[in-house]
Amino acid sequence: MRITEAQMVSGWGNNFHSLSTRVVVTTHGEAEEIVSMATSNRGLLPIGALRSYGDSALNSGGTLIDVTALKFLTIDSDTAIATVGAGVTISELEHAALVHSLFPPVVPGTGYVTMGGAIAADIHGKSHHKTGSFSQSVLQMTLLLANGHQVTYTPSDPEFWATVGGLGLTGIVIELHIQLRSVQSNSVEVTEHRVANLAAMLDLLGRSDKDYEHTVAWIDLSGDYRGRGVVSLGNYGTKSVKEKSVTGGLSLPDIGGKNLINRSTVKVFNEIWFRKPLKSGPVALTKYMHPLDGIQKWNRIYGAPGFLQYQFVIDEGREEIFESLFTGLRGLKASSFLGVLKKFGAATQAPLSFPRPGWTLTLDYSVTVPGLEKFLQEFDEELVAAGGRVYLIKDSRVSPALIPAMYPELEKWRAIRSSMDPQRLWQSDQARRLQLC
Numbered sequence: 001m002r003i004t005e006a007q008m009v010s011g012w013g014n015n016f017h018s019l020s021t022r023v024v025v026t027t028h029g030e031a032e033e034i035v036s037m038a039t040s041n042r043g044l045l046p047i048g049a050l051r052s053y054g055d056s057a058l059n060s061g062g063t064l065i066d067v068t069a070l071k072f073l074t075i076d077s078d079t080a081i082a083t084v085g086a087g088v089t090i091s092e093l094e095h096a097a098l099v100h101s102l103f104p105p106v107v108p109g110t111g112y113v114t115m116g117g118a119i120a121a122d123i124h125g126k127s128h129h130k131t132g133s134f135s136q137s138v139l140q141m142t143l144l145l146a147n148g149h150q151v152t153y154t155p156s157d158p159e160f161w162a163t164v165g166g167l168g169l170t171g172i173v174i175e176l177h178i179q180l181r182s183v184q185s186n187s188v189e190v191t192e193h194r195v196a197n198l199a200a201m202l203d204l205l206g207r208s209d210k211d212y213e214h215t216v217a218w219i220d221l222s223g224d225y226r227g228r229g230v231v232s233l234g235n236y237g238t239k240s241v242k243e244k245s246v247t248g249g250l251s252l253p254d255i256g257g258k259n260l261i262n263r264s265t266v267k268v269f270n271e272i273w274f275r276k277p278l279k280s281g282p283v284a285l286t287k288y289m290h291p292l293d294g295i296q297k298w299n300r301i302y303g304a305p306g307f308l309q310y311q312f313v314i315d316e317g318r319e320e321i322f323e324s325l326f327t328g329l330r331g332l333k334a335s336s337f338l339g340v341l342k343k344f345g346a347a348t349q350a351p352l353s354f355p356r357p358g359w360t361l362t363l364d365y366s367v368t369v370p371g372l373e374k375f376l377q378e379f380d381e382e383l384v385a386a387g388g389r390v391y392l393i394k395d396s397r398v399s400p401a402l403i404p405a406m407y408p409e410l411e412k413w414r415a416i417r418s419s420m421d422p423q424r425l426w427q428s429d430q431a432r433r434l435q436l437c
């Protein structure tokens, strides 16, 4: 076990900096020891790779239990079940699974996410309309509870679903059993289409659900906000391709805390992206799933003030909300470096899981954009009135008053959570900010 003196920790957005003690545990036994010694004053919080954007993985004045060293990983190729430690990353699982012609059914946009972080957020990928979210491939989980005991839960237990999307506030995920799917090769057969506006994008994404396992659109959220972009459609391929490692490559240098993102740089980037040659054919699975992983520390591009990622979901039939969002952002002269639009399928029974049927849009903005915070506060209200909600693992700013409307099963989650942790040992900055517990 390694215990550091209080140190500054930030999420991926670098917009919050929090001072806490960090304990790196290397075995289950060490995790049990630290839990048994803990007091609930500012409490404990398990953390993974700190790829959550806001304050979900921060615990100012408290203790962070870093479980990234819990790396055990075995795969039974007969049953296609992987047994993984909480610190195993999505990328590590993908590479181990591909050796057996298997693959995790749900992977996010970066391979650096750990198994613990994947459960705590109930992550989704480009295939949500077919495979649902991460928890739907989990057969069982072992959790270290606040009372120091390890318990194994399955999807028939309410504690399982309270932990799914539960933001690390029910206990430490120690181990998962994950049902993998078979693949014929290490590739995805990809087709890309350029679309001129949002209506064309929604139409193509909506029509492609049936025939494609992976659907996602990059949307240009700069300039006049017409919603032009590139729609990418893919199915698991049959031809294996030479795989260039996407992780551990280029690293964005420290640029002295300067923000390189402004209207002009974003406009140029979006123009290049829109005009780039369209892909057609097999692409390595890992490259297709994690396009940004080729550049380490790309979050430094926003400089010292950091950035926020705003992701929401809205029902089909409520598309008018996009126009309202685009008009407001155009008025602020705000440009998003990254805009991603996807369609979700059915929800799980987890009270705090984010995905549910409808459209989900993701935007990145520097926190320095004048008027952005006020505009997003007004937009949140409009979103809630239209029945939508924001993704909590990416949030750093939503008002606590809106959470019960966004997550109507919050009370159910609170009751299960309290029964698992009556002394409120598990705490985070986000839980305090949003009054979750």
Ligand SMILES: Cc1cc2nc3c(=O)[nH]c(=O)nc-3n(C[C@H](O)[C@H](O)[C@H](O)COP(=O)(O)OP(=O)(O)OC[C@H]3O[C@@H](n4cnc5c(N)ncnc54)[C@H](O)[C@@H]3O)c2cc1C
Residues within 6 Å of the ligand: 012, 045, 046, 047, 048, 049, 050, 051, 052, 053, 056, 057, 067, 086, 107, 108, 109, 110, 112, 113, 114, 115, 116, 117, 118, 120, 121, 122, 123, 124, 125, 166, 167, 168, 169, 171, 172, 173, 174, 292, 393, 394, 428
């Ligand atoms: C470039 C990029 C792309 C992304 N793409 C997607 C995407 O496509 N889809 C998507 O859904 N998300 C996406 N995300 C968000 C990311 O998947 C989540 O934030 C995820 O939770 C990060 O996992 P982590 O290991 O970094 O956990 P951390 O950020 O360290 O922690 C996140 C939460 O998990 C909890 N936690 C961590 N480990 C454990 C554990 N062992 N037991 C219990 N709780 C634990 C923490 O307490 C915290 O609440 C993306 C993030 C980035 C940076």
